[in-house]
Amino acid sequence: MDVYLPGQGNQQIHDLNPTAFPPVGLFWTVEIPVGGVDVHLGKGSASLQASNVAILDYGNIPNALFFDNPLPTPGTVSFKVVWNGVDDRLNINNTDPVFGGFAGEFIRNHAQMEWSAVVGDFMFVSDPMATSTSSFAEIGHERNGSFLG
């Protein structure tokens, strides 16, 4: 979660990430119960939800990636993300040496989210899911590494 001060050119004041600094291994990824993900590619819909995920608030992205100073504040976050619609269906076989190495079937669509968190002395409650918007969203099924080919 990325929370900013209001206004143009706003400053980020909260950056909630699930793993410790430095994120040089598996990047900000945590295991959740399998039931936390529900996918229906035929309908173009999916959902992701989890409760009380342990996070660290680094304040902003540069601090989370490069500095770890000031030290992060621990907390927990709960969230639900919903993907819906079918703007485009794509079969991707990306062999690009930098960005690729995977293949799959994807749907570009839209997503919305509601979330809450407790970090230090702060409690966060987002507005209802229906008020949120996405600038880019996709769902799909992909294969990479030893499952590719």
Next chain:
Amino acid sequence: MNLRALQGWKPTGLTNGPNSTPHISRRQFARTAAGTALAATVGSRLWTPRPVEAASFAPVPIPGGTPFLGGAYHVFGPAAFDPPDAEPATITNLDASVGLAYVSGMVTQTNTKTGDVQRLPFVDSDMRFMQGVFRGTDGKVHHGAFAFV
């Protein structure tokens, strides 16, 4: 995570090529160990998600990483600062449903000590899931679900 926020900000340490790694001091590594212990303490009170590194096996990170961050971090930002068809998953040796969204909205922040309430925007929060099978660090195939927060 909103890596788009980094578009106007780039540390000089990340301009040396795709294999460059941000400088991390021994002090920062010590902090990492402390942070991991702290996260473990917080996480021990929770039954839900756990850092994947805590398991007896773990998923393997994708081998590459966005050139935008010097290739040091095993993540891409499809349609943010990488091509839309860039790899959305952070785990390799994966055969899974995946989803990615950059979601924005409003959140209410309450200071539980002072009662101060602020309405703040969350901007392009990068939320992802991976649910399916993966070959872990133990070389065996496992089933699981993961959230990228």
